[in-house]
Every structure is written in structure tokens, then in C-alpha cells.
Amino acid sequence: MKNGLIIGLQGGFYTVFADGKSYLCRARGKFRNQKRAPMVGDRVTFTINDDGSGYVQEFSKRKNSFVRPAIANIDQALLVCAAKEPDLQLYLLNKFIALMEHQNVTPIILFTKTDLLNTDEYEQLLAVKKIYEKIGYAVFLGEEKKIIDEQELIRLLADKITVLAGQTGVGKSTALNTLSKHTLNLETNAISMALGRGKHTTRQVTLYPLFDGWISDTPGFSSLELDMISVEELTWDFIDFVPYINDCKFRGCLHINEPGCAVKAAVENGEIFQSRYQSYTQFITEIQEQKVIYKK
Numbered sequence: 001m002k003n004g005l006i007i008g009l010q011g012g013f014y015t016v017f018a019d020g021k022s023y024l025c026r027a028r029g030k031f032r033n034q035k036r037a038p039m040v041g042d043r044v045t046f047t048i049n050d051d052g053s054g055y056v057q058e059f060s061k062r063k064n065s066f067v068r069p070a071i072a073n074i075d076q077a078l079l080v081c082a083a084k085e086p087d088l089q090l091y092l093l094n095k096f097i098a099l100m101e102h103q104n105v106t107p108i109i110l111f112t113k114t115d116l117l118n119t120d121e122y123e124q125l126l127a128v129k130k131i132y133e134k135i136g137y138a139v140f141l142g143e144e145k146k147i148i149d150e151q152e153l154i155r156l157l158a159d160k161i162t163v164l165a166g167q168t169g170v171g172k173s174t175a176l177n178t179l180s181k182h183t184l185n186l187e188t189n190a191i192s193m194a195l196g197r198g199k200h201t202t203r204q205v206t207l208y209p210l211f212d213g214w215i216s217d218t219p220g221f222s223s224l225e226l227d228m229i230s231v232e233e234l235t236w237d238f239i240d241f242v243p244y245i246n247d248c249k250f251r252g253c254l255h256i257n258e259p260g261c262a263v264k265a266a267v268e269n270g271e272i273f274q275s276r277y278q279s280y281t282q283f284i285t286e287i288q289e290q291k292v293i294y295k296k
């Protein structure tokens with residue numbers, strides 16, 4: 001019995017990575033009877049047959065799992081967000097952050113296209129960067145061919161499963177490319193595979209080795225919606241609100257119109273950033289409207 005990590009799934013065959021090698025495995029029949037299945041990202045035990053193929057025997061308890069894309073045990077998400085072209089959209093960034101926090105995935109923020117900003121805009125972006133850093137997130141700035149402090153970013157990728165997320169055209173491929181060019185332990189093949197994104201019409205969920213960690217670049221991650229989060233849960237996914245929640249007068253306070261709301265007080269005295277609160281109220285409305293649609 002060997003221990004490995006599922007890094008791919010195609011046509012019912014799992015690619016299991018162990019000790020620097022990949023093995024093609026099927027899942028044992030018992031999984032089907034138990035109505036559960038191993039997923040990409042699962043840490044598994046597996047056996048190898050004489051012909052080199054194998055069977056996934058069991059998978060470990062998951063830290064988290066997503067349905068679409070089907071992937072488990074994501075440690076962190078590199079949220080790529082253009083500072084310009086398209087204009088910076090904190091609403092979208094805050095949505096990604098909430099979705100990731102909800103699944104216990106640590107967000108890392110990368111603002112790209114900073115070379116397109118004029119001096120004033122750049123100053124504004126630095127202020128935004130400070131906001132997210134104060135909340136506790138790592139924030140990086142990217143230019144056409146450079147990521148500032150990229151060694152620090154590469155360090156964060158080590159030993160972790162990271163997903164890439166961001167709207168189309170924000171510069172995800174470009175960022176991966178830049179990272180690949182400036183690192184010494186260049187894994188060209190992995191990167192060119194990762195950069196094969198968009199070339200295939202149906203792309204499988206795959207983990208690519210990158211900087212001693214694993215990275216997944218599946219388009220599905222960029223189109224997740226809030227439908228898996230309830231209004232009561234959302235507040236806990238804004239980690240900057242959490243320290244205040246217990247001081248709200250009413251339990252289950254949604255921080256909208258309730259009297260004695262500690263979150264709103266923190267927004268008013270500047271401890272919680274206005275833009276974060278604004279996104280929060282928008283998401284509450286969106287979730288409530290979704291609920292109405294489902295009930296019909």
C-alpha cells in the first residue's frame with residue numbers, strides 16, 4: 001500500500017502522484033456502493049498491480065471540497081484581480097474572498113496590470129493594498145513582466161494546494177508565466193502544461209507541480225456563486241467583521257438595520273472598511289433574492 005495525492009481524473013482513471021512518480025489508478029468498487037468517490041486533491045492510499053496500474057483504496061478526511069469544479073483539500077486561492085482594464089472591482093474580489101473563507105481556503109491577492117496606472121491611481125491602489133493587508137491577507141502587485149516580492153509569493157506556494165481564480169483577461173496566465181521565468185527551480189513542463197489553459201474546450205481538473213506545491217487553474221473556480229452560503233453564515237466569511245459579531249445586541253444580527261449593531265459601529269468609526277461593508281450588504285441582498293427564486 002502506498003500513499004499518494006490525486007492530481008488528475010480523466011475517463012474514470014485517477015492520476016495518483018507518489019514519490020516523484022505518477023500512477024494511473026481506478027477507484028475500488030466499494031466507493032460506488034457507498035455512493036462516494038475520490039476526487040482530485042484527495043490524499044489516498046493505493047495499491048499497484050503487476051502491470052503498473054493501480055487501485056485507489058481509501059482517501060483521507062477532506063479539509064474542504066468543491067462540486068464544480070470537483071476538487072478537494074484546497075489550501076489557498078491566488079485571487080487575481082486587474083487594477084485596470086478591466087477597472088478594479090472590489091465587489092468581485094470581496095466575493096471571491098467570502099467564497100474562499102467559507103470553505104476554509106486562504107486567499108492570496110494579486111493585483112495585476114499596475115503598470116497601466118497613473119501616479120494617482122497607483123497611490124489609490126496602495127491604499128487598497130493596505131486595507132487587505134490590515135484584514136490579514138497577503139497582497140502582491142503585478143506588472144506586465146514582473147511581480148513585486150515574487151520570491152515571497154513563491155514561498156507561499158510551497159507545500160500547498162493553490163487554486164488560481166479571477167475573471168477572464170485579468171492576467172492569470174501572464175502571472176504564472178512571470179513567476180516561472182524568475183524562479184531558479186524552473187519546472188518548465190509543469191508550467192507549460194498549466195499554461196495550456198484555454199486551449200482545450202473541456203478542461204479536466206488537474207493539479208500541476210509548481211514551486212514545491214500544487215496549483216490548479218480551472219476556469220470553474222472563477223465562476224463560483226454565493227448560492228452555497230446563507231445570510232447567517234456570510235458574516236463569518238468576512239473575517240474583519242468577526243471580532244465585532246458577539247458585541248451586536250441581537251444574536252443572529254445581519255448588521256443591516258438592527259439596533260445596537262457592533263459591526264455597523266465599527267464601519268462608522270473606520271475600523272471596518274466601508275468598501276468591505278458595502279460588498280457585504282450587496283451579497284446579503286443577492287443571497288436573499290436567490291432564496292426567493294428557489295422558493296417559487
Ligand SMILES: Nc1nc2c(ncn2[C@@H]2O[C@H](COP(=O)(O)OP(=O)(O)OP(=O)(O)O)[C@@H](O)[C@H]2O)c(=O)[nH]1
Pocket residue numbers: 112113114115116142143144145166167168169170171172173174175197198
Ligand atoms: N500591461 C499589462 N498587461 C497585462 C498584465 N497582465 C496581463 N496583461 C495582458 O492582459 C491580457 C490578458 O492576460 P492573460 O494572462 O491572458 O489573462 P487571463 O486571466 O489568463 O485570461 P483567461 O485565460 O481568459 O482567463 C493579455 O493581453 C496580457 O498581455 C500586466 O500586468 N500589465
Ligand SMILES: [Zn+2]
Pocket residue numbers: 248249253254255256258260261262263264
Ligand atoms: Zn450586527
